[in-house]
Amino acid sequence: MFVLVTYDVNITSPLGQNRLRQVAKTCLNYGKRVQNSVFECVLTEAQFVLLKDKLSEIISQSDDSICFYKLGNNWKRHVERIGKDTSVDVTDVLIL
Amino acid sequence: MFVLVTYDVNITSPLGQNRLRQVAKTCLNYGKRVQNSVFECVLTEAQFVLLKDKLSEIISQSDDSICFYKLGNNWKRHVERIGKDTSVDVTDVLIL
Numbered sequence: 636m637f638v639l640v641t642y643d644v645n646i647t648s649p650l651g652q653n654r655l656r657q658v659a660k661t662c663l664n665y666g667k668r669v670q671n672s673v674f675e676c677v678l679t680e681a682q683f684v685l686l687k688d689k690l691s692e693i694i695s696q697s698d699d700s701i702c703f704y705k706l707g708n709n710w711k712r713h714v715e716r717i718g719k720d721t722s723v724d725v726t727d728v729l730i731l
Numbered sequence: 732m733f734v735l736v737t738y739d740v741n742i743t744s745p746l747g748q749n750r751l752r753q754v755a756k757t758c759l760n761y762g763k764r765v766q767n768s769v770f771e772c773v774l775t776e777a778q779f780v781l782l783k784d785k786l787s788e789i790i791s792q793s794d795d796s797i798c799f800y801k802l803g804n805n806w807k808r809h810v811e812r813i814g815k816d817t818s819v820d821v822t823d824v825l826i827l
Contacts, residue, residue, distance in 0.1 A: 639800055641737060643766040643817070670739040670796060672766070687813060694814045700766060704735055704800060705809040713803075717787050719796040721739070 637710035638683055638703050640666065640674040642690075645698035657693045658701070661686070669721045733806035734779055734799050736762065736770040738786075741794035753789045754797070757782070765817045 640662055644655040662668070665686050666676025678686065683703075690701055706713050736758055740751040758764070761782050762772025774782065779799075786797055802809050 639735070639737075641735075641766055641769045643769075669798060670737055670768070672768070673737045673739075673798070687811070691813050696814050698815060700815040700817050701813045702765060702769070703811040703813075704802060705811075706800060706802065707809075713801040715783070715799040715801075717783060717797045717799075718790045718792050719794060721796050 636678055636680065636683065636708070637706040638666075638676045638678050638686075639706065640676060640686075640690075640701065640703055642672045642694075642701040643699060644672075644694065651695070651698065654693055654695065654699060658690060658699075661689050661693065732774055732776065732779065732804070733802040734762075734772045734774050734782075735802065736772060736782075736786075736797065736799055738768045738790075738797040739795060740768075740790065747791070747794065750789055750791065750795060754786060754795075757785050757789065 642658055642662075644658055645651045646655050659668070659672075662674040662676070665678060665682060666674045669675050676682075676686070687703065694701060738754055738758075740754055741747045742751050755764070755768075758770040758772070761774060761778060762770045765771050772778075772782070783799070790797060
């Protein structure tokens with residue numbers, strides 16, 4: 636399942652800046668950053684539940700917002716990009 | 732058709748700050764801002780083509796990036812939110 640994660644964290648306080656770092660760090664464990672606060676993740680249902688739980692614990696429920704957009708398995712046909720291409724296919728094999 | 736628009740504009744130059752304002756202004760004509768650089772739009776195919784053209788003209792192809800994620804008509808079932816809810820249903824009737 637392809638899930639797009641987008642977030643806005645209120646960084647007007649030092650606590651907010653810390654939350655922002657933690658949200659990004661957590662998302663990096665589950666997918667790929669394509670823009671500042673946008674991550675593309677390919678997840679199982681269990682991983683998705685886990686990710687939401689972890690992010691829920693990090694953010695301030697009143698100040699921050701996170702949205703999850705689920706695009707299903709044929710997600711590549713539903714994504715278009717213009718400008719600088721920041722995508723590396725999250726399902727491609729990475730040869731290290 | 733529901734289209735999510737996310738963007739990153741390089742604002743290290745005054746030109747970039749101007750592009751950022753124009754991108755946001757253009758997106759506001761087509762949908763609703765749910766996060767800083769995330770817009771939810773319900774568009775016809777023609778409107779989508781027009782929006783892409785306008786944004787393509789505004790951005791720097793080498794410095795900025797815009798992604799379009801199409802979620803189809805049953806989009807509400809594919810969106811989840813945690814934290815501060817920034818959504819107003821873009822298909823709801825607005826009584827002014």
